Amino acid sequence: MLFLVDIQVRKPETLDADAWEALTQAESDYGMEARRSGKQLHVWRKAGAYATLAIWDVEDNDELHTLISGLPLFQYLDITVTPLVVHPSTVRWEQIQAGGA
16 A cells, blocks of 8 residues: 655754754664665655655555654654555556557
8 A cells, every 4th residue: 555644843842952863863764774675665855844755655554553653753743644546647657658558
């Protein structure tokens, strides 16, 4: 199942710079592993915001929840999840690219 995950980061005022740096490094490492494993297919920064958009490919809602709640910054994130389905134009475009009519 594919999901669009929209994440807005809320940096806490109570965390010192070193603790925040350690958390963001752990978050980066977690994301790299998610991409290596094929669970996170794409990730983008939102221009002008401390936020990301990512496409996740997981077995089900439970797996997505487990992966997202494992994010080191989880308690500082506002997350919106949107399930995705293939658009008919995508299938048609793939047929055209493959030489079909």
